[in-house]
Amino acid sequence: MTEVAVRQPATTTADLARIAVVAALIAVLGLPGTIMLGGAVPITAQTLGVMLAGAVLGSWRGxxxxxxxxxxxxxxxxLxxxxxxxxxVFVAPSVGYLLGWVVGAFLVGVIVRAGASKPQWWRVALGSLVGGMLAVYAVGIPLQSLITGLGLWETVLSSLIFVPGDLIKVAIATVVTMALWRAYPRAFAWPQRDDA
Incomplete structure (x- = not known):
């Protein structure tokens, strides 16, 4: 039996700098504060940062x-x-959403970069929708339900308040990602492909 070596991406100083810059962006997007609309979880701009993390940096860097x-x-x-x-904050009702951010950024990166040699607007929009919204909800809602004691269906219904704002964030993430690609493609550290 032969072992197949799986090549892990090497982390460079530039990668660490990109990761730090996007982490700072996510923190800065928290500065406007929160909007509480009667639920246990606040509405914030930070999920936009999560979408951009995956779209710009790719799965593992995001x-x-x-x-x-x-x-x-x-x-x-x-932050x-x-x-x-x-x-x-890791025992509060929003903990599932925070953990969902990690999964979400990873999935956005996978979808945006899957088989592509550069970002395409529809991949960024799809990745942001699937990773930045659905994956975050899939982790966040059940944990919110568990912590608050509110039934799962009631928690799903109360979470619908996030959807309009998150759809706006998907659109913003798409526009910003495509504009950044045109202005400064080196920010993406897109893997070089022979067929590109």
Whole structure:
């Protein structure tokens, strides 16, 4: 039996810089604060940063940028919208959404880059919808239901308030990603392909 070596991407200084910059962007998107519309989870602009993380950095770098933010939050830095930070946020009703950010950024990156030699607007929109919305909801809603004690169906219904804003974020992520590609493609660290 022969073993097949799986080649892992090498992390470069440029990768670390990209991850840090996008982590900072996610934190900055929390500065406008939160909007509470009667639910247990606030509406924030930070999910836009999650979508951009995956679209611009790809799957593993995008997820790493989100993990960087969450690690800093766990250390007590008030990087989440509304100045929230510390270990307490990881037992709050929004913890599932925070964990969903990691999955979401990874999936956005997978969808945007799958078989493509450059970003295409429809892949960015689809990736942001599937990863930045559906994956985040798929992790966030069940954990919110568990923590709040509200039934799963009631939690799904109460979470519909996020949909209009998140659809706007999908559109913004698509426009920003395509504009950034035209203005500064080196930001993407897109893998070089022989057929590109």
């Amino acid at each position: 997820a790493a940028s989100v993990l960087t933010v969450l690690a800093l939050v766990a250390l007590g830095l008030p 989440l919208a509304g100045g929230r930070g510390g270990l307490g």
